[in-house]
Amino acid sequence: MARLSTRRPLIGITAGTTRMMSGAWAGHDAVTLTEHYVRALREAGARVVILSPQDLWTEEELAELDGLVLSGGRDLDPSLYGADPRETDLAPDPERDAFEAGLYALARRAGVPVLGICRGLQIIAAAEGGTLHQHLPEDVEAYPTTGLEPTEVDVELSAASDLALALGTRARVTAYHHQAVREVPPALRAVGSHAGSGVVLALEAVAGSPVLAVQWHPELGEAGAGLFDHFVATARAASAAGTVRAGVR
Known part of the structure; x- marks a missing residue:
């Protein structure tokens, strides 16, 4: 009988950069990520590696990961989607924008x-x-x-989605943002929206490798545990399938 692997999926999660404001390291940049993400992934059974914008990855290196998490943070540079900046925009981080967009492209390939x-x-x-x-x-x-403090919102989820397998077709989630998707690109489909306004709150890939994205913060509180469990299970299954195809891993 074949032995089941006990290897924990290796999940990479992106971090941001923050300028230290006090103490001996005032004026120096720090790589930052709230511990909630790491704890949630570990509790779901993953090993976690933190990815900083200063450390570029190749496609070969990224393929060593079983999953990639793009974390929360400040606003995107509006030039990424063909818009002009507004006074309400938070100062963007072009280095992180380019880093995460590049990682996403590598992960898809x-x-x-x-x-x-x-x-x-x-x-x-x-x-x-x-x-x-x-x-x-x-x-x-x-x-x-929700741009000033975490806010509880109701999200309606498509029954024909991976997200519904984890959360059901309706959930109350913790959101903390003031920007959201306006136009959904053809490669993605909306699978969750705010119950009152129709604002898109969740996306999945139409085809190819698994992509799931939520506008809320599942790492805050116990309600998001099912989402992390689902993602880690997806990463584990994808890793196992890759082992069968390649004969290595």
Whole structure:
């Protein structure tokens, strides 16, 4: 009888860069990621490696990962989706934008499953040719303002989606953003929206390797555990399938 592998999936998650404001390292940049992401992935059974914008990866190196998570953070540079900046935009981080868009492209070519969270969803949408609402309180008045503090919102999910397998067709989630997808690109499909306004809150890839993106923060609280469990299971299955195809891994 074949032995089942006990190897934990190796999941890479992106981090941002923050300028230290006090103490001995004031004025120096730090690679930052809230520990909630790492804890949620570990509790779902993954090994975690943090990916910093200063460390570029090749496609061969990225293919060593079983999954890629694009984490939350500041606004995207609006030039990524053909828009002009607004006063409401938070200062962009072009280095991180380019880093994460590049990682996403590599993951798609290598067949590595991707999970986008909040800003991560926006990177995926922009990389595929979509556009964003730059300030929801102005662009969609019916959507609750979440740019200043975490807000509980109701999301309706397509029954014919991987996301519904993890969460069901309706969920209350924790959102913390003021931008969201305006136009969904052809390579993606909307599988979740805000129950009151129709704002897109979840995307999946139409074809190819698994891509799942949510506009909320599943790492906050216990309600998002099912999403991380689902993603890690997807990464484990993709890794096993790759082993069968390639005979290595």
